Amino acid sequence: MALRTAGSVLVVFLWSVTVVLGQNGWSVTYTPQSICTLKGSTVELTCSYTYPSGTVTTTFWFTEWGTGVEPEDLGQDPEYTGHLEYHGDKKKDCTLRITDLRERDSATYKFSFITDQTRGRYYGDPGVTLSVTALQVVTYSSWPNSVKITCSTTCTLTDNPTYIWYKNGQHLDESTSPQYRDPVSSNYEDSYSCAVKGHEDLHSPAVCVQYQSCYRVTYTKRRICVLKGSTVNISCTYVGHYSTTSSFWFRSVKSTPKDLTRDPGYAGRVEYTGTYRGPFTLRITDLREEDSAEYRFTFKTYNFEWGHSFPGTTLSVTGNTTLYDTTVNHNELQEKIY
Template identity: 85%
Template sequence: MSKTLTCITTCTLTGNPTYIWYKNGQHLDESTSPQYKYSVFSNYDDSYSCTVKGHEDLHSPAVCVQDQDCSRVTYTKRRICVLKGSTVDISCTYVGYYSTTSTFWFRSDKSTPEDLTRDPGYTGRVKYTGTYRGPFTLRITDLREEDSAEYRFTFKTYNVEWGHSFPGTTLSVTGLQVKVTPAAEGQKTLTCITTCTLTDNHTYIWYRNGQNVQDTSSPMYSISSEDADSYYCAVKGHNGLSSPAVYKPKTSVSVSPSGEIVEGSSVTLTCSSDANLPVDKYTWYKKNGGDYQRTTGPQHVFNQIQSSDTGEYYCEAQNEMGTDRSRTMNMDVKCE
């Protein structure tokens, strides 16, 4: 004897979706039909849930089929985005009809579920808090980008082991970066960006040459295109987790080999820059009787240098923050 469960929506889904069914958190079946038949002789603490393939993190709430007090796990948040180096709390509530004999959190990308408190990669960074029927929380400190994963909770009772295939909470760990874009004439816009949208609303803090210049709910800050200062951003409450600073190049020039330069030898001029963001363009200049001759690239190579190459040379390096010119270097080529 059986009864039928139906996975329902408030509108008709476009296309031909595949429905996935879970029993006590364990993957049961996949079908193009939104209906699933179960035996009425199921355990009184069994629970069922459904989702649509490709959207597993949007599953339905679990329903009890025999009683109102069946086994289930409900995650507080399905997606969380937080800053690298910070602390996160991932929580759920769970119900088991009998007293639990085991409870732990694990990463879904592991081949077999492993208690995070025993995972060497989380040593000293993981703590569980909470109780049965109350929020049971996984706290991870000193977050790293490699902590980005889906985290799931499992428990065991006398007759139920909550399945490992039920979707959990996806954690994304991000750093801060400053993006530079042209704005109105003579202006640039700096944007404090992350690889995911931070879970909570934040106040962004902007620093110029290490000094706080603005606190704002907007991640954007406007500067003059001629501004030669360095800038970085942070999030209020996490001031020590700032982005790398962006600044225009600080440029120098060198020659190899050093010492006397003899006609016919190979000589390389190198333009070096301390820059963030990366240098987009290097340009070499030779000053000769008031005329400027230009070549591009970080190196200017003379395979067989001639006495006519004698002159003053300098380079410019350009990134999205601006352009910097090196000192002028005098190169004197001796005849053999």
């Protein structure tokens, strides 16, 4: 099975109900049968298989199988190029990893294998049903003059996640319930966003609880991978209800946000361009591997400062001129969008 390797640090390991279907020594075991996980994350479809005799010659995963038509190996499907990693073997392990999940990856995945014996082909029904969802804050009017908020998904996330809440870019609370524990003030300046613990960079868009003029920051890209020595543009848009008195980018590892234009480590290599009405951009030139970090944006008005805990854009800088990530062409000095 020819699958390309892709880099990602966000992995969902799932152990649940085992499903086995087989006869006469043939079987495929899926653990679990169904998974609901986040758009942009990585999932492992844990799988094992058995057969009575012979040597396995071919292994592959597929999603569709029409009558009289052989199923298509996902490893040969251009739609999955750079997104699949086969972690199995030709003995008993058939685990598949799918990276940088997209909502269109929602499907039922099945494993098949062929041996060198007569009639030595097996299709592993029923497969694993994968549902991919994004997070969204949904508001409900509450009495008096308050609003209830829920971190909404199109399916129930597997593994009982912990939800994280942000108010105006600042960490607010954590809970195992997708609904925030208290009604929130319907202040038209306030925005709320949610994330799942362990996947903070996959947070929902910030949502106003009243009207559409609240404080909020929206990052253009979640993660970027570029080559050492090149130039990168990291951008966002932001809304300040009142006139902005200052705005700058900083590295999230700093205990106190420090304007990158005043950081000696970036001297002569950092430039800000744009306004909140269009992308406000951080440009870093002559990139170094030590520039790899999460970059966040903050702004101030005369009575407000955007919170520092809201996840930003993660930059990875590599000196490898071959392949750092399978979806990055090292001949193209440009950003890779995850």
